[in-house]
């Protein structure tokens with residue numbers, strides 16, 4: 001039996017502004033920092049001893065993982081970062097305000113882009129290394145992606161495409177650690193984690209639309225040796 005803990009990053013600066021984030025490398029807001037620390041306290045209270053951590057190459061997930069592990073006194077555990085755990089690439093929606101997008105394209109269209117399994121967002125015409133919004137420049141598709149296989153650098157992804165690029169890393173690294181009985185923590189993103197949850201819980205394409213993962217609330221699974229879910233709970237801060 002092994003434990004798998006999924007933590008969506010705390011609120012990012014762009015979550016706070018209600019902007020589509022995707023692969024743009026924004027930082028945690030003050031609220032996000034507090035949520036990450038609370039996640040660590042919740043994990044410490046559960047007494048979970050981790051063996052291995054995984055995270056994306058985006059600052060908001062890495063910082064959340066580190067703050068949570070520090071609170072749980074386990075910042076020392078081995079850690080692997082992979083672009084395959086990045087947020088879903090939101091294509092040409094990145095940097096747009098979600099409410100403005102709903103006014104322009106309609107609530108239903110935006111809901112499909114955000115929650116459906118296989119509807120692609122409008123794609124980027126070209127990839128750029130930075131993204132500037134309200135006079136602030138953020139890293140986007142920069143040198144950290146030099147190891148992405150040719151043709152795989154996304155211009156926009158739905159959940160299906162996200163799952164397709166998360167799975168090779170699940171198979172090569174994460175599932176192996178779990179099968180070795182290691183307790184694993186993954187610090188990642190709303191949609192890369194929804195993709196993993198779909199796979200782990202074998203959720204249908206239709207039902208995954210209703211799955212939401214809140215910022216900074218750890219999802220804790222007990223998995224058997226075939227990685228079937230034995231139990232699951234979501235740790236929530238006291239109201």
Ligand SMILES: O=C(O)[C@H](O)COP(=O)(O)O
Nearest residue numbers: 019020021022087114190
């Ligand atoms: O990329 C983003 O904007 C968020 O991290 C996830 O956004 P969503 O809830 O619109 O999928």
